Amino acid sequence: MLEEFFSELPEDGISELFKEKVPWAPLRFLKDFLFDTLPELPKGFPVDVPLREDLFITLEGEVITAKELEYVNGEYFLKGERVVGALVKAGAYFSGRRFYLGASAVVEPFAFLKEPAYIGDFSEVRHSAYIRGSVYVSKKAVVGHTTEVKNSIFFPEAKAAHFAYVGDSILGRNVNLGAGTKLANLKFYKREVLIKVGESSYKTGLKKFGAILGDNVQTGCNAVLQPGTLVGRNSVIFPAVVAGPGFIPQGSKIKNKRGF
Structure with a gap:
């Protein structure tokens, strides 16, 4: 099933979480993986207080x-x-010390980051972003202004650049979320999220599960994906559409009732 979403896995250590065939499996293990593998910030780096000046961590x-x-x-x-x-x-404000900050990564003013989190090479955590813990941001990815992310994985060059919510989700390579996109992760009745693909039904073991977006998926402004939405590679979710739940095949174009 992974090939429906990802042409290749990231080259770094996160790829070991994708050993199971179902694409949501890494979300069950992400927090423990990050706490086990990430270093601590240097002792000279202030945590649990807003930074008073720009700092560079080699x-x-x-x-x-x-x-x-x-x-x-x-x-x-x-x-x-x-x-x-x-x-x-x-x-910027760091809560806890379990973080990795890669080469040429940038964390902008008033971003709030909770441990554990991996911020890869050349990635950006922009002004007032909220990293809510258990987040893996691969190289050249973007967590944008007032975007909130928790328990999620960004593949290289994935972007949630403006006013997005990304909860318990995986964004494939070169995904782009339009401004205001929401990846909802909790059903009203707080039950386990079940996934139906064709005639098969899968138990995810997750009460909180947002979306899996395959490589090159794009969403328009203010799109909403319901809990348990799987979007195949090279698909487009048009603006203001409510998509899912369930499986959307690769190459799909999901429009609203008016056709746009």
């Missing part, structure tokens, strides 16, 4: 005030020596 764990650095052609230098790491802007 991949070796050194904490440097950003004003000490020189930025030239997309790279940082300290006293003439190139340094590689992540930039965290003043006002």
Whole structure:
């Protein structure tokens, strides 16, 4: 079933969570995986308080005030020596210490991040984003302004750039969520989410389960995906559509009743 959604798995350690054939299985193990594998932030990095100044964390764990650095052609230098790491802007708030911040990752002002979370190389956590814990953001992915994410996986270059909610979900490679997209993750009656694919029905073991979006899926502004929605690769969910639950085959175009 995985091939309906993902052409390839990320090259980093998260791929080991996809050993089962069903694509939602990683959501059951994500929190424990992150706590077991992520390092702690350096002792010199303040947590549980808003940052008072811009800080740079090197991949070796050194904490440097950003004003000490020189930025030239997309790279940082300290006293003439190139340094590689992540930039965290003043006002950002880290709750706990179990985080990984990759090379050239950026955390913008007033973002709030709860442990555990992995923020990959060249990824962005933008102004006022809320990382609610158990979040894996692969390289070149974006968690945007006032977007909330919990217990979710972003494949490389997946983007939830504006006003989105991503709960208990997986975004495949190069997914783009239009502004205001909501991936709902809890049924009214708080029962286990069941998935029907063709004539087969699957128990997920999850009471909270949002959506699986395959590679290159796009949603229009203010689209809503109901709990337990599986969207195959290269599909489009048009603006203001309520999609799911269940399986949407790859290459689909889901429009509203007016045809757009």
